[in-house]
Amino acid sequence: MKSEKQKKILVLRYRFIGDTILTVPFLRNLRRAEPDAYIAWVVAPGSAEVITGIPYVDELIYWDPVTIHADSRGAHRTLAAKIAFIRELREKRFDKVYVLKRSLSSAVISWLTGAPERVGFDTEGRGVLLTKQVPYRHDRHEVQNFLDVLRADGVKVEDDQLDAWLSPEEERFAEEYLAARGVSPDVPLMAIHPFAANQTRAWHEDNFIEVANRLQGIHGGRIVLFGGGRDGELADYMRERISPEPVMAVGSTTLRQTMALLARCRLLVCNDSGIMHLGAALGVPLVAVFGPQSPVKFGPWGKSCRVVYSEFSCSPCRQKFFTECKPSLRGKPECVESITVQRVLDEIETFFT
DSSP states (O other): OOOOOOOEEEEEOOSSHHHHHHTHHHHHHHHHHOTTSEEEEEEOTTGGGGGTTOSSOSEEEEOOOOOTTSOOOOTTOSHHHHHHHHHHHHHTOOSEEEEOSOSHHHHHHHHHTTOSEEEEEOOTTOGGGOSEEEOOOTTSOHHHHHHHHHHHTTOOOOOOOOOOOOOHHHHHHHHHHHHTTTOOTTSOEEEEEOOOSSGGGSOOHHHHHHHHHHHHHHHOSEEEEEEOGGGHHHHHHHHTTSSSOOEEEESSSOHHHHHHHHHTOSEEEEESSHHHHHHHHTTOOEEEEESSSOHHHHSOOSTTEEEEEOOOTTOSOOOOTTTSSOBOTTSOBHHHHTOOHHHHHHHHHTTTO
16 A cells, blocks of 8 residues: 655744744644654754754754844855755645744745645735734744644644753763863852843843852852853953852853753843743743843743843833933943842742742
């Protein structure tokens, strides 16, 4: 008896680290519902590193146009490269495409694949390109919005937690990295990530310094300061003011190595950022400070996640800073400046009681 043709499913959700991590519950539930299907996921090259080892997909397909919104390498810069990408998708003959991005361009890509079923959000007037349109809710977390696409397509959703995967080699790297800096395996570590893509909207660095010093004074252990290559100057400022001196993981580790180090920490205090989603995916208890952006859609997702947020009448902000509001004396929007160190410490203490 001839076997049925294997079903082929494509998922479109690409770009930022946070977007990528928040798609994992969708993929896990999809795989559970379609255990024998061939599932491919279109992702951005850099962000895809965070889901190395994911068991729910058979193939990662990289889409890399030039964009001001992400760390693009520009592999699909030219029209010829874009046409070749679409041709590659068409040749795979997908039966269904889930369009989890809300842009018109992503719906166009799904239509150009030739897939007979295309399921996604009915946004930006693109419903005509989809065979099943799903309402998008701005008052709902992105994880649940994604899962709503499955629900609308008749797929049972059984869970919604995040996932992340580390290799034994990456875990060994973390131990060796810490040992080289005089940190033994039994020392409790507390992570701080005080940086943001737009530093104007970040909680002030002096607040993070005070939190770090008080944490070490109350609970002992060591602070690990995380950051990227461009954060060096501000990181040095903080290093000089935190005592005992923190373990510096700023600009010295890859994304996967950062994940391995973060997994060793018992706590993360951070701004609204990509590393916040990493911490949530790794199951690290965390407290995230939100200012201009609402945590409703893109807050940290998980039972061990806390948010400190001051909602103003203008929240969430359009982030045209200081044209619609006045800066504080320290050059911050008032919504983030209104968050006190004590409020953050109070949330942190819920993990120690």
